[in-house]
Each structure stands twice: as structure tokens, then as C-alpha cells.
Amino acid sequence: xxxxxxxxxxxxLTGEGEVLLVDQSAAIVVVDxxxxxxxxxxxxxxPGDSGAIAVGDVQxxxxxxxxxxVSDEGALAVGSDxxxxxxxxxxxxxVGHRTEGAIPADIAVGARVxxxxxADRRDSLSRGHTACHLAxxxxxxxxxxxxxxxxxxxxxxxxxxxxxxNQSSRIHPDGSVDEYRLGKSLRKAGFDSEGLAASLAxxxxxxxxxxxxxxxxAGDSRIxxxxxxxxxxxxxxxxxxxxxxxxxxxxxxxxxxxxxxxISVSLxxxxxxxxxxxxxxxxx
Ligand SMILES: [Zn+2]
Numbered sequence: 001x002x003x004x005x006x007x008x009x010x011x012x013l014t015g016e017g018e019v020l021l022v023d024q025s026a027a028i029v030v031v032d033x034x035x036x037x038x039x040x041x042x043x044x045x046x047p048g049d050s051g052a053i054a055v056g057d058v059q060x061x062x063x064x065x066x067x068x069x070v071s072d073e074g075a076l077a078v079g080s081d082x083x084x085x086x087x088x089x090x091x092x093x094x095v096g097h098r099t100e101g102a103i104p105a106d107i108a109v110g111a112r113v114x115x116x117x118x119a120d121r122r123d124s125l126s127r128g129h130t131a132c133h134l135a136x137x138x139x140x141x142x143x144x145x146x147x148x149x150x151x152x153x154x155x156x157x158x159x160x161x162x163x164x165x166n167q168s169s170r171i172h173p174d175g176s177v178d179e180y181r182l183g184k185s186l187r188k189a190g191f192d193s194e195g196l197a198a199s200l201a202x203x204x205x206x207x208x209x210x211x212x213x214x215x216x217x218a219g220d221s222r223i224x225x226x227x228x229x230x231x232x233x234x235x236x237x238x239x240x241x242x243x244x245x246x247x248x249x250x251x252x253x254x255x256x257x258x259x260x261x262x263i264s265v266s267l268x269x270x271x272x273x274x275x276x277x278x279x280x281x282x283x284x
Pocket of ligand 1: 249250
């Protein structure tokens with residue numbers, strides 16, 4: 001067994017490979033190489049790709065690609081049942097293709113298969129993920145003057161509100177929902193939550209202006225990899241008018257900000273302890 005080789009960072013939607021593992025009870029097929037992006041089991045922000053695996057005319061639907069890991073003792077664990085973080089020692093890390101219904105006999109260990117990702121869904125998830133990152137950078141910029149103490153900075157040099165307060169991020173086709181905890185610890189770190197509440201509408205407008213400027217500049221967006229397997233570190237990089245930004249990211253992204261007609265956010269503070277940012281992308 002080896003870690004799965006992945007081609008989704010280059011934008012691949014199809015591929016070929018050899019089946020390494022079939023588990024009927026878990027409804028999981030593992031192939032040595034795949035274009036499918038799997039949902040991460042510890043930070044499940046972007047859903048896994050869907051699509052199909054085929055041998056000749058025989059095919060099985062893949063409902064979602066997930067992380068799978070085999071321990072040195074030979075035990076298979078899938079998705080949230082994996083007891084350690086991605087890349088942990090003592091495990092071999094793989095992309096598991098979760099199938100719909102029984103896995104046909106032709107799709108057996110050793111078989112050569114073709115893999116096809118649902119392109120429209122991937123594209124919309126890539127737009128959702130890039131939009132999510134851009135919105136978080138614009139949020140940091142729009143809240144920068146609310147910090148009364150020095151904290152670490154984000155890739156644009158603004159106080160890293162995202163890094164300090166983000167507690168969950170959920171990406172869906174053409175958008176995302178991010179939740180930020182505005183509790184006592186953020187106040188202690190120097191953040192003016194009352195100031196935010198008093199100026200929420202202006203902050204939202206500032207974010208949307210920044211996003212419009214960034215899209216209009218139509219900069220490049222890409223994923224850099226440190227190696228070919230699912231456990232190699234990946235970094236999203238994007239060119240903005242302010243310069244190139246980048247951070248570690250396991251997901252998929254657009255190739256150019258010209259792929260967007262618009263990205264906009266709405267901020268909700270109906271629970272004063274929880275800022276919810278909903279991001280909506282529209283394809284060009
Ligand atoms: Zn990301």
C-alpha cells in the first residue's frame with residue numbers, strides 16, 4: 001500500500017489507475033491514483049467530489065470522495081472514523097471513493113479503472129472555496145481598525161481576525177458560510193466587538209467593495225504542491241492588486257479571478273457572540 005497520488009491540484013477531472021482495495025461493507029474503492037478531491041476528516045470545509053469509476057461499460061457511482069487510512073496493523077478506517085490527523089505516523093493515507101450500491105465484481109483489486117469527476121459540481125465547489133478565502137481576507141482588511149492590540153497578521157498584512165476567531169468554515173457550490181466566535185478571549189486579545197456591532201453595515205459594504213476590486217483585476221489563482229500524494233502539503237496562491245497571497249489549503253480553486261462575475265458577503269450578528277459571514281459567488 002502507498003499514499004494515493006492525486007491530480008486534482010492541477011485541475012484534473014479524469015484519470016486512470018489500478019484498484020488497490022475494495023471494501024463492500026464500507027462501500028469504499030481505493031485506486032493508486034485519482035483526480036477526486038476528498039473531504040478532509042478533521043477540517044471538513046470542502047465536500048468531496050462526486051463522479052464515477054468504470055471498467056469498460058461497467059461503472060459505479062461515487063457519491064463522495066473521503067479520506068481513508070490503513071493502519072500498520074492492516075485496519076481500514078474511513079472519514080470521521082479515522083482516529084488521527086491526516087498524515088499521522090503508523091497509517092497509510094488514501095483517497096476512498098464512497099460508492100452508491102454494491103460495487104460490481106469487475107471493479108476488483110488489480111483492475112485498471114477510469115475515474116471521472118462531476119465537472120459542474122467541482123467547478124462550483126472551486127468557486128465556493130476561492131470565494132471563501134477572498135472573503136476572509138477582505139473581512140480581515142475591513143475589521144483591521146477594530147484591534148486595540150498587536151496580533152499576528154494575515155497574508156495581506158492585516159490583523160488576522162480569521163486566524164483568531166474562525167471556528168468553522170463550510171464550502172458549498174458557489175459559496176460558503178463562516179462562523180467567528182466573538183467571546184471573552186477575543187476581547188482579551190484586543191478586539192472591539194461593540195465597535196463591530198455598531199458599524200456592521202459599513203464593514204459589509206467595505207468587504208464587498210474590496211471583493212469587487214479584486215475580481216475586476218482578474219488575477220491568477222493556483223495550487224502549489226510539495227509532492228504528488230494526498231498527504232503532501234498544498235498551498236493556494238492568488239494574485240491580488242495588493243500582491244500575491246497564499247496559505248496552506250487542501251481544497252480546489254479557480255484558475256483566475258476572471259471566472260467570477262461577482263462575490264459578495266452578508267454579515268449577521270443576531271447572536272452578539274457569533275459573527276456569521278455568508279459568501280455568495282456568481283460565475284462569469
Ligand atoms: Zn482552503
